[in-house]
Amino acid sequence: MSFTRLAPEQFDTIPDIAEPAENPFLAGHDEAGAHVAAAYRAGRLHHALLLAGPSGIGKATFAFHLAEHLLRYPHAGEAPEGLAPRDPDLPLFRQIAQGAHPSVLHLTRPLNEKTKAFKSAVTVDEIRRIGRFLSMTSHDGSWRVVIVDPADDMNANAANALLKNLEEPPPRTQFVLIAHSPGGLLPTIRSRCHLVRLKPLETPALISVLERLEADVPETEAGRAALAARAGGSVREALLLTRYGGLDIAEAISRILGERAFPVAEAWRAAEAVGGRDATVQFSIFNQSALDSVSGWARHAGETGDLAGAARLSELWREMERLTVETETYNLDKRQHAMGLLRRMWQAAKA
Template structure:
């Protein structure tokens, strides 16, 4: 049971169809052994940066449980999903009656993912549990990610976590656990995933048919920060060029820098630019946080506070721009102006 979801990145595999996971053997072993013990927690908070495999791990664990509904008979490790099994086929096609995948729905008018997971989406979980209550099967809800829950939706999920139905499991994904309601975090078992190391990232990309080589390989590995999705944006969406243009703008002055700002803003606000805009948003936020840390380490408290305030402002303005569909080019130009002023 799954709603229409945003398209996956070019070159990527949807988590429900991905047969391999790299770099998280300890987390897989922990989940398998916890389930086998019969004492597993009803809600697991899978934490870690975006694009490192949290959703793939959640679907692998769901496949494991639904394939072995009796914990005592379950294997001690998670195996790669069997493509011939009914459970795997149902999960891959979104036709499983025992799993609900909650994510931001797609706006039919714009084709873009909406700004949040709303309470209407969460109500689907209530119907899901009601429709399957008499089957005796495991019922699994994957919230992907919980960071996208708006306030009402978060409160609705909290009520379910406080009184979970029998034989239910919540797999709650988060890129930034500090942004979640403390009451949601307190009702979940935290499971922290680390960014992929270089070997695991190379293996994950090779699984997708991308064998890194050539002069840009090291740049991609360094800039991806252990994230498969970031690597795909760098390789398939012009992310390396965007990052280079951003650096040139920050280093430049005068009319030439202004011209480059407009060129970059045009690219980021063009048709079908959602993915690369998200990439730039992360790049911008990350650079400002880096500048704040560097200033703090150097003992320049005033400069550190200036960048910290700018970091908070950027996040809010990007959220407002997305929520109200504001002119993206003007938002980008304004943010770049503020960053250059702060520098």
């Protein structure tokens, strides 16, 4: 799907796919949208919302829809009963999409100017921008919206800095925190927010979004259901699976782990495929697939009473995550990284 990108590139940008800030299409969250819109009309919208749910289901897109809703209808009694669709023809839409609206502050992982790579956390310097943002006079006396995306990527200093802003917000200020794993947030942050859980997309809604994006959707109902199940109701995961070789990567990992002896040649072919110069998305898919596999093993071990195995696998997961962050942060050899992860996983599978 060809389009002109308006929004700044983010740490999790997918080529040729709209960023949440520039996406006018929100699917599958009608119930949550109606709940938030009704609270706003009634004057009961909590000053801090925590949008929780799996990655890639539209939480950030929901947040930007809410931001535009508040700015289009600054007087609650005049707002529609449901969350208003975003209108790409409005100057307001373009301002928000470009990150240029003076009443919307979007905080996410910043770019490291030295390495030109995105940092692995939402830093305290990003959160400190809130104080400067709120100290300025509100644009035309309307709402100010702060979106932290995702809040569970904040480091400890950033989380503590955000807490101070949540405790005594100025009037007509709306915080929207996005969290894939809200349990990872400070309890004091969670207690100051109203939790809105967004559900994974049902198969029809997911397929509808994928078709709009011209993704390679299976023709059969069984194939579509299988894709939705494997993607966990996440548009992002479905796109990675269908457009960027995610299914092939997952199958390659499975084959390698199933061999009786570690298949060096096959593992190296897989590592070269995901570690090449033009394989940034595939490298991200590989790492996530590897981490998800080990996480599943650890969860299964715990559920079956193998606590020692669960602890061992949890430690392996942490080590793999550390290696992944180091490889991306310091621009290490991605092929060697992938090869190392495959060997560690194969050894764990045979233990």
